[in-house]
Amino acid sequence: MIYLQLFLAFLRIGAFSFGGGYAAMPLIQEEVVNHYHWISMADFTDLVTISQMTPGPIAINAATFIGLQMAGPLGAVAATLGDVLPSCVVVTIIAIIYTKYRKLSLLQGVLKTLRPAVVALIFTAGLLILLPAIGLPSTLDVRMCAWFLIALVMLRKLHWDPILVMVLTGVMELSAQLLM
Template sequence: MIIRLFLIFLKIGLFSFGGGYAMLPFIQNEIVNTWKWIDIDEFVNIIAVSQMTPGPIAVNSATYVGVKTAGFFGAVFSTLGVVIGSFVLVILISKKLETIKKTHILNNVFRGLRPTVIALITTAAYSVAKLSVKGIKDIIIIILVFILSYKYKLHPIILIIISAFIGVVLY
């Protein structure tokens, strides 16, 4: 199980672009759909906990899934799996980055990847919203937090505290 967790999260880390949010559809596909280690409701909870705790959401998610499925060593190897590929690639590429970053082809590659990353993040947001939004109260919280974030630029920690307070009051 520990080796399987490592290999799955290594694959996720190597073949997903755009950071943790873009990785969420990959994590969901592997952990919920393919291996069925957790159900979709728990996956949504993992995302919520991973978002609120310090660190990248993909690393936090990998750690949580590792603990859930194989204990401490599952967490260690899931976390290593999700970060080691990027770590090695960055080390290898960093020596050549200055010379290749000015190439026309590389710029076109990144221009092509940006819309894909947006689509992956949107897919993750839609999946979470579809399972989490259950009524008008949820929609009100979403709109309020969006306004407070976008218009008033409130810090995410403040938004989490406000949302928790509203949750206690409304539910």
């Protein structure tokens, strides 16, 4: 039964994850944290962090991780197949339709309409990661807010390499913990 639940949960995620991995995060949270209660919100935040540390799309990494945790290797396969199957079918159909009708104004209108919804999903995903990382909604962690702002400046204003920013903020937090 768990294999079918994993497959169907990630089939729903894969079928409605327009906009890529970040847009899928609210859907993943809804299924695995809120609906099935397979993992806690804290574990979900850790999952997102772990998924970003490994190569590959976040939804596939999440499906594999949760499937493995819930039902071992077969669970990982069931969840991952559930996540990938809709994309394979939909992308194949869209490629055929888009190639044939790409200049049609109706199709361009549909794509234009989907863009704001995709941006909203990505923004929601960003908030899902940001708020627990800085201690909200429970208690605001000033140091985590500082690391966030420092990393933001390094990335956006100074254009530093993201890996360097991750290493530096990790070293700064480790130093802060050792000094306390």
